[in-house]
Amino acid sequence: MSKRRVVHNGVEVVEGWPERIEEAQTVLTVSIAGIDLPRIPYGDESEDWGAHKHPCRDCAVLKGQLHVPSCDVEQCPACGGQAIGCDCDRGIGQDQARKRARQVRPFSKHEQSIVGARRLFTWRHVGFAANGDATFEVENGSTMRLPFLTIGVEGPNLRGGAWLRVSDIVPGSSAVVRHDCYKDLLEPTEVEFFEVDDPTPATRDRFWEFKRLPKAL
Numbered sequence: 439m440s441k442r443r444v445v446h447n448g449v450e451v452v453e454g455w456p457e458r459i460e461e462a463q464t465v466l467t468v469s470i471a472g473i474d475l476p477r478i479p480y481g482d483e484s485e486d487w488g489a490h491k492h493p494c495r496d497c498a499v500l501k502g503q504l505h506v507p508s509c510d511v512e513q514c515p516a517c518g519g520q521a522i523g524c525d526c527d528r529g530i531g532q533d534q535a536r537k538r539a540r541q542v543r544p545f546s547k548h549e550q551s552i553v554g555a556r557r558l559f560t561w562r563h564v565g566f567a568a569n570g571d572a573t574f575e576v577e578n579g580s581t582m583r584l585p586f587l588t589i590g591v592e593g594p595n596l597r598g599g600a601w602l603r604v605s606d607i608v609p610g611s612s613a614v615v616r617h618d619c620y621k622d623l624l625e626p627t628e629v630e631f632f633e634v635d636d637p638t639p640a641t642r643d644r645f646w647e648f649k650r651l652p653k654a655l
């Protein structure tokens with residue numbers, strides 16, 4: 439006899455599955471080569487699985503939730519491959535696990551201040567330059583300078599990031615910044631820009647805010 443099905447997060451799942459989703463949220467790390475690495479929540483995978491649009495197609499968790507173990511979308515935090523398909527838990531990915539463990543070191547005080555500062559930057563897409571670059575008005579409401587401001591760019595078949603050069607915008611001032619946001623791939627009419635979530639120790643590599651500031655102002 440097949441199991442009863444229930445609707446959870448708008449998705450039909452087998453009875454008992456919502457409880458497994460709850461349980462999965464308590465398993466924060468995976469142990470690889472003796473190192474506990476933070477599991478990658480749905481939506482933080484390097485591949486876009488549509489987390490901003492729908493629950494996980496395999497395990498029905500929502501964006502930001504941890505996948506139910508054995509979900510085939512879950513990404514391995516050591517090798518970046520498919521968690522159920524890679525060999526890391528069999529010891530082969532030891533070096534990668536160590537490397538990853540270093541990358542996910544907690545934020546330093548300085549990095550924390552960068553995370554705080556980037557929240558105080560505001561930006562607005564104002565149009566396009568003659569050469570197709572997108573133009574933004576960026577205001578620095580923080581007390582620091584940042585080298586870049588990371589924003590999200592989306593089009594019909596593409597979801598990526600853009601790194602606005604904001605190093606000249608001193609605290610309390612604003613400026614217009616131009617940036618090529620996939621202009622060869624996206625028409626101005628179909629491109630959209632969005633705020634990205636705060637960086638975490640595991641996602642810091644994608645944020646150029648942590649890069650070195652150019653010396654000269």
Ligand SMILES: [Zn+2]
Pocket residue numbers: 480494495496497498499505506509510511512
């Ligand atoms: Zn999943």
Ligand SMILES: [Zn+2]
Pocket residue numbers: 514515516517518519520521524525526527531
């Ligand atoms: Zn792996």
